[in-house]
Amino acid sequence: MERHVKWFRDQVVFLTGGTGNLGVCLLYKLTLQLPTKKIFLLCRGSVQRALDKLEAAMAEQFDDVLDSHRVQFMVGDTSKPGLGLKPSDLRQLQEEVTVVINAAADISLQQPLHLSIQPNCIAHLQLLTLLRGFSRIKSFLHVSSTSVNSFLPDGIIEEQIYPLSDDNPDPEKVLSQILSTGQSAYTDNFIAPYALCKHLAERLILKQADLPFKTLIVRPSLIGPAIRDPYPFYGNDEGMPLQSALYNLATDPDYGLDELGKGINLDAVFDEIPVDLVASTCLAHLAAGSVGIVQAAGSLYVAATTGEITTTMIQGVAPTGIEKVRRGEIRQRQNLAPMFFQVARKYMRNWDIRCDRSEHLKEHTGVLGLSLDGHDPKAFMKHRWQNVSKSVSGLSST
Template sequence: MDGNWFKDHVVFLTGATGNLGGCLLYKLAIQLPTAKIFVLIRGSVQQAIESWEQSMPEHVDKIIATGKVQFLLGDMTQPNLGLTPSNLLRLQNEVTLVINSAGDISLSRGLAETLPINCTAHLTLVALADTFTRLTHFLHVSTTFVSSFLPDGTVKEKIYTLVEDPKEELATILATGQSSYTKEFAAPYALAKYLAERLLLEGDHSFPVLIVRPCFISPAIEEPYPFYGSDGAIPVHSFIQVLFEDSEYGLFKLEQVVPRHVACNEIPVDLVARTCLAHVAKGTKGVVHASSDLYVNRTVDELFNRIRLYAPKGIVEAIKKAGIDHGDVPAPELYSMINQFARDWRIECTRSTDLKSVKGPLGLLLCDHDPDAFFKQRIERLAKSILDKLGTLNLSNNKFYQT
């Protein structure tokens, strides 16, 4: 896969201060010959830079030094994305590729609150994109959980029809703040993303629309650096911490309820970024999955066994004793959601099979990577992060916690 495709392309990137968005920015600025990157930021330029200094401190200066990044102040939830007329004109006259990685995966937001962020903002963006005179590609990042209403089995790279008229359903939610479909989805944000997908693909656009659906995103293998990704942006880390701290709804109680053979779908954030950019370069249209099929497939049983093996001795007791709050959803609600929506899914990634034999910034070939060693380091790093918050660094001579 030739990264030279990006030469002379002008990109409009949203969500650049997020986990995936930051990885995409790094690749576009450092690894690929992108001509220019317009970055939509909320607040101020300084706030965006401070965010990157937290997430990738050794790479911020390199990214800025490329001279590719152009900051645009705005807000995805505002009319015209909150852009000034002059900045909007720049986008209309220059942008050839839109990458929309903005979104909010918070499980605590109700439908009325998540809809502006995870649906109508995307529709505002694509409406503006229709006025971009040089635009040739539009990439929208969604989630595999748009299909969480499906039963066990294979989830294909396509739109599944649940809502017959997405426009009518969106109007109903905007008017009432409610939907009869909410209980069909793992969380309100998944319903909002589902409606966005339907409306984006059913729109009449002069450019092709590509939708990439990641499953749970895990820490990076390589880009921008190994283990890149804040714990709050890594769902499995959040789940582990919330369940560790609750005496009644614990991780190891959950494993007694969730079917052991169910897949735990996770993929490193940099593999998601590579999948996104490779399919843009290939000119892919429609839906593409980025799931564990492109990395390593593990069952829930295998996940729990590894956590039990690698979690340092005493960490569960330390968390419970401190009573710190790690997540935005109480453990009972999280427990109920996982229990209800644990599916025996195989999330198909057929459209990316060829990338698994490709090296480089747009390939998924991992020559010397050891997934088990990587996972061990990941759990140990997560444990250290938790213990740092507790002010306790005693790992009991590196002995492991056993239940």
């Protein structure tokens, strides 16, 4: 793996979504664990807004990231032409960047299709078109999601593209219909409109066979808190669907802890992977020159069923917290429990998401390896739910 680490010495990386859950972890690794030559970070709104988000996400590591003097912030927006960049900034990217990591997305499960299609499909295609003008680019990494295949029946899901139906509709025609009507006949087949949009983005990115650089798509499954980097339990609830779902379900007396198992397949594998293992998978495959589809799912960490996760969570919640929930004394101000419950029912399936292209990384330690040496998954999970329990019990009555 040392050869792959050294590969970063000559790389100038352009990172989108760098203040998001996975983006922060990627930025940390690129600046403090790898000898990356330079990182351009796209900031939406203002540089100060990005700095505030980064400091909130990794307060203890924040100064070290800035003191590396390898991060350059650029204000822009993936939804705008030319990324909304100043002409001088765009020229600098075009002349210097060798690697692009596109981790930007709107992962809201509530976003309707006509609003989700822009940030989760159109913006990616616009970026790809822009990259044709980058003179030094070698590799493009697009972060997708295993939910792109949530329309499939139970069974094995390989690292490949699957057609939406037996008649294999043209993704361009499906996208055109969405743009003209705001609707699609395929929406209800997915766990959320977001997943359909990401599916179309994958299809349309890989359809462009004449790209002058390597194209890699990494599909993480549900992302969980970090086991090591930038620190244990790093991660925000918005970027961790399992944590958000259980938090909202556990604080709604109409669903609550007594209802979690009803209507959900407790024997299904709950496919979740720590965010830092996803980041390592992305960076290892970039350095290896991988192209096509790579999946980063729970089999690269520790497989657990929905029932096991739920039981561990309930055991970690303080009895007083459970009673408060049952008596209705704890309730979220925004009632998201019904939505999360329906999503959970769709997602808890008997899928076997294969990660064959990354299995070898489990044998390696270090920044690009996925070895679990020195890590106790059971103790980690127990501590995790104890942290969630404190948050639940600390909610004020409404």
